[in-house]
Amino acid sequence: MNKHQKPVLTGQRFKTRKRDEKEKFEPTVFRDTLVQGLNEAGDDLEAVAKFLDSTGSRLDYRRYADTLFDILVAGSMLAPGGTRIDDGDKTKMTNHCVFSANEDHETIRNYAQVFNKLIRRYKYLEKAFEDEMKKLLLFLKAFSEAEQTKLAMLSGILLGNGTLPATILTSLFTDSLVKEGIAASFAVKLFKAWMAEKDANSVTSSLR
Template sequence: MSHTPTSSAPSGNATAQQEKKPILTGVRIKQRKGQAKAASKFEPESFRDALLLHLFLLPTPITVDSLVAKLVQAGATLEFLRYYEQLFEVLFLGGLLQPGGSYLDDKRSPVYIVKEGEREGPMIVETLKRVIQRYKYLQKPLEENFLPSILGYIHKWSPEARTKLAEALALIIVDLQISPRCLSSLVKDHVVKDNIALDFLTSFFKTFLSKQNVDVLGSTLRKSGLKDIALVFPIQVRDKRHLAEHFSKEGLEKINEWYAKVALGESEKETVANVSRMVNEEETSEQMIETLKTQQAEAPVTDADLVEWIWHGLMRALDLSGARADQSDSMVVHHITTYAPVLEAFCNGARAEVNLINAVQVYCYTDTRVIKAFPQILKVLYNADCISDQAILYWHSKGAKPQGKQHFLKVTEPLIKFLEAQESEEE
């Protein structure tokens, strides 16, 4: 008896039935809140109008407390993070801007920083401080996006509006601890033109210095990315003379003093690097002296400062890393003997000579490998006419630096006795 074999594979109809998915009808899938926001239409004018409705309900006179309360109330329904740019435009400028920096229309807030005839900047800054404490997510877009962008448009506004914005920016940086990186926007050509950036920065300086000292201002400028404040001067007057004249006229002598100090520091770095390079390239003493005198003529600096910088450059070029302890002294003495003529060319006057001795003292104190060589180095410099007996005696009696002072005074006593005896014989 035969049986017909049956297949275990499913038929076509069975496969279709298995693959068919059930369909839910009448069920709504709830969209995530973040997805709904992302998909919603971006309507800056609607946001502005809604914000202005809140601000026009402010009681008069407007105070920081009432303004903060109204903004917090608005923040409960309006998307401050999504419309941060429009929020700041209303608070700073009173209305919305279109691309290019011009106002979009005539709608204005009843209170904003650059409002003509009013002085509402300090109130808005204090308001911003308290609002950002509540909505911390607003600080980053303020300092990284809005402020750098808005400073590129200051040429569009009146001198009064620019001054108010500069004063408010100084308060924002001081009181809100906002990054000063936005100041680097002032070097753009269209902002530098017609003294716009210079006048803005001058107003900024005056307000900042009314709150903080010049050292804090200097630290702020270093963090700002504004490499040199001279860059805000129009190119035809971008020099130290015009800079000094401008800030003297504006009663900002502290800026001139700070800038001179900064410029001196830059000259020092350049000189030390140049001297080290010339030594490594084995230039002669005559070539080095000629280069340094040219540099001094282009950027005037006293011999007292220059001779100290030359010393630092010479020592930077000396590599003692592979030397044994008993070799370091002789290597330093030989190095100084070789380049003493370079130092001698700029050791003009008692102050320059004492500065050089102190530079040697600090170097020997810092690098203990050569601390014993100090008296020998002085002898080399004395024999090369870099320093005089009077300079050495003055240094020993009252001119030494505090670093290792007692040690260095003690080890130079034999030299001092010799010089004093010599001086007595000459008398």
């Protein structure tokens, strides 16, 4: 009987490995797993942080960092320019993200803590997150005014607690963002959130 059991057990182990590989190396499966986990955690940001912490050993955060942060901020994978790739299929999106959060400082600060915990746990995401935020600032025109406000608040809070460097602000100097007044409006909201976290001297020294 043992002779018959071995191939079955081996096959099961092989299937598990193949499934894990699929989750690590297929962006759509990565997205689906992430969206499902966020939807299950719901508005409990402590549960979201725990899910992201534990799932990092199973999903390839390093390879798909842009997808990870797109979904945490916008609820969906983003195409170049900032449009949502899965806008037509709500099953591939989540409302449990920064853009769907309430527009108040305390709520956005709680979301900032999710990013802080994630990056402390997976230090290699630090540079990827910086690149993501630079990209999102370039995409501002694609986002609604409310989404821009929440992104400005998140950026200000993360600048205040040192998770992000002030160099991300260079993205705001894009001609189109400056000419249309988007950069100025965004900067005002960002600095307001930053000043709520740190005093003026601290903000000034970060910009030097």
